[in-house]
Amino acid sequence: MFHAAIIGCGGIAQVHAAVLTSLPDTEITACADIRPERAKAMAEKTGCRAYSSLDELLEHETPDSVHLCVPHYLHAPMALKAAEKGIAVFSEKPPVISRDQWELLEKAAAKVPLGICFQNRYNPNVRAAETIIREGTYGKLLGARAFVTWKRESPYYLDSGWRGTWKTEGGGVLVNQSVHTLDLLVRLLGKPEKVEAHMANHHLNGVIEVEDTVEAYLVLGGKPALFYATTAYTEDAPVLIELHFEKAALRLENDALEIRTKEGAEKKTFPVPETLGKGYWGSGHGVCIADFYASIREGRPYQNDLASVRDTADAMLRMYEEGRKTL
Numbered sequence: 153m154f155h156a157a158i159i160g161c162g163g164i165a166q167v168h169a170a171v172l173t174s175l176p177d178t179e180i181t182a183c184a185d186i187r188p189e190r191a192k193a194m195a196e197k198t199g200c201r202a203y204s205s206l207d208e209l210l211e212h213e214t215p216d217s218v219h220l221c222v223p224h225y226l227h228a229p230m231a232l233k234a235a236e237k238g239i240a241v242f243s244e245k246p247p248v249i250s251r252d253q254w255e256l257l258e259k260a261a262a263k264v265p266l267g268i269c270f271q272n273r274y275n276p277n278v279r280a281a282e283t284i285i286r287e288g289t290y291g292k293l294l295g296a297r298a299f300v301t302w303k304r305e306s307p308y309y310l311d312s313g314w315r316g317t318w319k320t321e322g323g324g325v326l327v328n329q330s331v332h333t334l335d336l337l338v339r340l341l342g343k344p345e346k347v348e349a350h351m352a353n354h355h356l357n358g359v360i361e362v363e364d365t366v367e368a369y370l371v372l373g374g375k376p377a378l379f380y381a382t383t384a385y386t387e388d389a390p391v392l393i394e395l396h397f398e399k400a401a402l403r404l405e406n407d408a409l410e411i412r413t414k415e416g417a418e419k420k421t422f423p424v425p426e427t428l429g430k431g432y433w434g435s436g437h438g439v440c441i442a443d444f445y446a447s448i449r450e451g452r453p454y455q456n457d458l459a460s461v462r463d464t465a466d467a468m469l470r471m472y473e474e475g476r477k478t479l
């Protein structure tokens with residue numbers, strides 16, 4: 153049995169708690185949040201002990217793993233703190249918000265199993281696209297485009313206590329809402345070779361200091377990838393990733409995969425697990441977390457280990473290095 157602790161008991165922590173409760177070999181023994189009412193609610197819901205900080209929790213508890221569901225700036229330092237005690241780390245995305253933080257995570261990953269929650273990598277339509285690329289079903293992959301057009305308004309930032317600032321969120325729509333999509337592009341196409349990006353704050357000037365919109369031209373594994381993400385839209389529209397092959401275009405939208413060839417279009421849907429949180433978080437958390445524990449139990453590498461997110465973190469940090477100049 154793995155004894156797990158959840159750090160940060162806000163929105164996404166509820167999904168981690170539901171998954172950990174459902175798995176046969178994990179048990180939540182402790183949780184922590186600087187907002188005592190949130191830790192208390194989590195403790196009551198899961199039957200674990202509540203603390204007001206990671207430090208306080210570690211004074212009294214020796215969990216096998218911690219789930220970091222805290223604001224972005226805390227992921228890397230908390231990961232290292234837990235790793236120094238020999239505790240495995242499962243961290244929410246993004247892995248880091250700066251290059252200095254990457255060094256902290258490397259130190260942590262050298263000591264303990266460390267996984268990052270890019271749950272969409274487990275989506276069946278993404279898996280199917282990977283197979284098509286590997287097998288060359290439609291010829292060579294030539295390029296890709298991706299769109300994330302969501303809606304976030306002032307209260308989302310103002311009520312959180314951490315979103316909307318460089319210091320604590322580390323950016324806006326790129327580091328938060330659309331980093332999953334960037335991660336999939338990098339995974340499907342390859343290493344970032346060229347990164348050009350522009351950023352803007354179209355609709356929340358005076359509310360947030362970070363970008364609400366980013367557009368980028370990337371060269372990934374030798375192929376161009378066009379990327380556009382914004383939180384200035386009027387709804388959370390489905391994310392679109394389109395892969396352009398010599399003989400087809402593949403569109404990944406929600407859980408479907410549409411294959412467009414000269415002969416016509418075919419839409420494939422796949423059975424997916426129940427969505428535990430908000431619809432736009434997807435349904436991959438369960439399998440992503442279950443695989444983390446299975447990898448530890450079986451002594452094999454974890455698909456979402458630190459090495460596997462290096463290129464995504466690099467692409468994201470380069471987009472900020474470029475994009476912040478235009479903000």
Ligand SMILES: NC(=O)c1ccc[n+]([C@@H]2O[C@H](COP(=O)([O-])OP(=O)(O)OC[C@H]3O[C@@H](n4cnc5c(N)ncnc54)[C@H](O)[C@@H]3O)[C@@H](O)[C@H]2O)c1
Pocket residue numbers: 159160161162163164165184185186187190204205206220221222223224226244245246269270271312328433434
């Ligand atoms: N993978 C996904 O699909 C997904 C979805 C949503 C959020 N996330 C990520 O999860 C993380 C949390 O996001 P959220 O939406 O749950 O935010 P949230 O604000 O709802 O929850 C964060 C919690 O952390 C607590 N906290 C802040 N500082 C703390 C500290 N020093 N020690 C302990 N607790 C502290 C806050 O009080 C809050 O309760 C972020 O990294 C976010 O990007 C991932």
